[in-house]
Amino acid sequence: MRIFCTITGTQGHANEVLPIARALLLAGHEVAVAVPEALTGVFDGTPVRLHPVMPSIPEVMQSIFSMRFEREPGAPEPVLDNRMEMILWGGGPHITGTFHTVLPLAREFRPDLILRDGGEVTGVLIAEALGVPHVSCPSGPTNVIDPQGLLPLLNKRRAEVGLPAQDDPWSMYRHGRVDCMPGAYSFARYPVPEAFAYRQPAALNEAEGLPPELAALSGDRPLVVASVGSSLPTVMAMQQMGIDPPEGMMHPSETLRAIVGGLSALDCHAVVSTAGFPVEGVEIGPHVHVMDWIPQMLLLQCAQLFITHAGYNSVRESVRQGVPMVSLPQFGDMHHNAVRIEERDLGRTVTEVTAEGVATACKQVLNDDRITAGIRAAHRQMLGLPGVEAVVGLLERTVAAH
Template sequence: MTVELSPEFFASAFVGHLAEAGAQDLLEVARSWQPDLILHESTEYGGYLAAECLGIPHGALDIAPMAPYAHPVVTEELNRQRGKLGLAPVSDAWHTFRAFRAGVVPEDFYPTDSRLPSARYYQVPAQSAQGALDPDIAQLSTDRPLVLATLGSNATRLPGGAQTLLETIVETLGELPVTGVVALGADRDPRQWDGARPDNVHLTSFVQQELLLRSSDLFITHAGFNGTREALAAGVPMVAVPLFAEQSHNAGRLQQLGVGTRIDVQDVTRNSLAEAARNVLEDRSYRSRAQGLQRRSHALPDLNRLVEDAAALVA
């Protein structure tokens, strides 16, 4: 079933346990290194705490826009960690990002109440390391919509390896008038797949996702942020089946924006998945809204601009 990221768990694990250890390590390194700035990932609070102790500028690269940063229990835990380091409490729930936050999706993706004056937004360059597209995929039929489905690199490590969900996805695509590509996971050899093998569904262990999304009509995804970002940059609407972490929040936001629809794992059947896929494929408004976000993504400055903007914090 879909596991929701609760504010209590986020506060305890990320703002508490991990941040406390990370801050101590960074402060030890800083004694000799003496950094002028700490730029940390948005869910990594150790960098923020260390910078506050050192009295130096700090900012965040936002890798999880929908995490519960502003929840009161998160602020409470943040102040508990600040107290341990002799720092005064803060009342601003967005204090961690107030000086500088670097987003890698358009501002439109963010709910209105989490759009900060300090935020800057960038487009991530295409990954040249992916190489050329798999020739077998390039030769697939072009007379039907192309649907890409993947559950990410961590899905096969889950209890049961998400096998049942993958089987449902493959069987569902086999019943639809589409050309399907299903990435089973980097450690899953498609030759050893013992589930259904519909003629219109290509099974692979790995797919050059960013490349293939450019020519896809629909993305069935677990709504991890990186895949979500890549799909939006390609203007591809989604059917989101969140598994864990903040994926459920990402999926909910996609549905709010009208660029996708959400189905929790426990509600996935061949019928429900087929209905969702047909709806997104046939209702052109999903594609139009996704392409709107794509255009706004393309209007953002390149990620390299982040260096200049971060340096301005020190100046």
């Protein structure tokens, strides 16, 4: 079987595809991956056929903002609220150019199936052009893109590349989707088809170990892990290119000050990943370890609390290890995810982004029996899901049935 993968977005999007690609290779299948150039390193050591041709986030965002001018004369400028931003992410003008770039590569590879990052919709059109099935991977955008709202825009892209229009808004999931969350804990905002759920991998790099200073931490206090995520550096880089950050988003340095200040006042061991942003204007407690990067999935295996931007990858990783969350959402699907975290008793959202607000939320979650029970239940359901190898079987059956 030959599988062609399409990925855009941040490292988290590539990390969603990586375990499935590895499982496919182990099963003897061939895998090609179209990916933004900046994400090729995710696949180092994985013998896939790499094509660094997909658009980067800044390129996609430039396409989205150009949609303000893609309207009939006299028509009002579209309101770029969160719903519309996600629709444009799925069906903006970048889809057409990406299609023309990727289709020749896919034709040459002759895939039996297109496996796409759930927020990457060009793969749907590539599959339609080749007459092969397509399946989406776990993804935050999948949970918040409105298929009904996307359909007219996606049909416009179909027309631009010579494909027939579709009447079914669920055509983007015609051959199924996969997720790493138990069905009872679905984060989908819209009534999308039920996903084939498999267990979130515990680690992407089994050879990785904790840094010695973290491995030596005592066990007499809770360990709190905090991370600003992989997408924020990209968004801030966009600002330097003249692209406005999402409305309402705080600068990561402000968020980090609140996190570090709050954890410095908490009786705990704390590890904070800054993604390279400076931590200034706050006194760092002696029990707070500030690092540019952390082995997040590994640290969560021994953590009691996770402070997160509420990106979907981080949410799944936290549930995989049974760690409750304190959310500091920033943009995209994060605000939606933070609401779902509270609804499902998996954690709480910081209501005031200050040191005091962070410390208060952490204390509440660490001492809330309802949240403890909620995350335990979700953790057990996660552990009841099949491993990633089951996805290989699903894709094999999908190809055989097509």
